Amino acid sequence: MLSFKKIFFFFLLLLIPAMDLFAQQQPANTAAADTTTHRRKAPKFDLPHQLRFGVDVSRPIQNLVYDNRRSYEFQADYYIGNEVYAAVEGGWGSAKVPYDDLNYTSTNSFFRVGVDKCMLQRLTGKDWDMAFIGARYGVAFIQRSDATYTTEDPMWGMTSGSVPGKSLMAHWMEITGGVRVELLQHWFLGWNIRGKFLLNQGALKELPPAYIAGYGKGDKNTIFDFNFYVSYAIRWKKKPKA
Structure with missing residues (x-):
């Protein structure tokens, strides 16, 4: 059962950037400076290994809303220490351009690799809630079918033809940030916001896919996206040093 504390913490995370900005605008005084000078160091905890798997539950909902595209996304991350997580994400999807004059x-399929850095101080050794920023490198392997088209010219009339199918690759960089909250033991709820920047625009110039799973619209060089994850974490103790 979800506790009030967890729900409160989840919404509190949304206010942290605003609170931090407000604090930076306040004038510093001698007492504050003295407190900063003698601030305690963050406590260190003997943490276990953690491997977390997640599925983006927003994609099936979008599949129902948009009838010209399909997308499924999954993610995994591993805690490597110092509040840094190695992240791997992947999935697959499809799209269609269903017009009368172009079809x-x-x-x-795609994958993304990168890292996330938690920006919150850990309260206890069992505290795995996080608000983070991160970076990704993404690659998509695309198969485009034969394209049929029809054009109409005042002099030549109706002209029909086709363009052969083609294998394409798209790759991009991402800046991301988000939240993960352990609402139940081992079970997390959280989201990512992403800014994506296509690195090989020229490869998709001719008949770009209407939608690239993992990236977004194939004719856009910059994309902003959102994921909502349900995740499960596996933890195991580290082996004692000999």
Whole structure:
């Protein structure tokens, strides 16, 4: 059962950036400076290993809303120490351009790799709640079908033809941030916001996919995206040093 404390903490995380900005705007005084000078160091905890797996539950909902695209996304991260997590994400999807004068489909799989850095101080050795910033490198492998088209010219009339299918690759960089809250033991709820920047725009210039799973619209060089994850964490104790 979800506790009030967990729910309160989840919404409190949304206010932290605003609270931090407000604090930076306040004039510093001697007492504050003295407190900063003698501030205690963050406590260190003997933490276990943690490997966390998640699924983006917002994608199936979007699949119902948009009838011209499908997308499924998963993620995993591993705690490597110093509040840093190594992250791997992947999935697959499809899209179609279903117009009368232009028709083609595409499918793709993708993966992203990167790191997340938790920006909150850990309260106890069992505290795995986090608000973080991170970076990703993403790659998508795309198969585009034959494209059929029809054009109309006042002099030549109706002209129909096709463009052969093609294998494409897209790769991009991401800046991301988000929240993970352990609402139940080992079970997390959280989200990511992402800014994505395509690195090979020229490769997708001709008949770009309507949608690239893992990235977004194929004709956009910059994308802003959102994920909502349900995750489960596996933890195990470290082996004692000999």
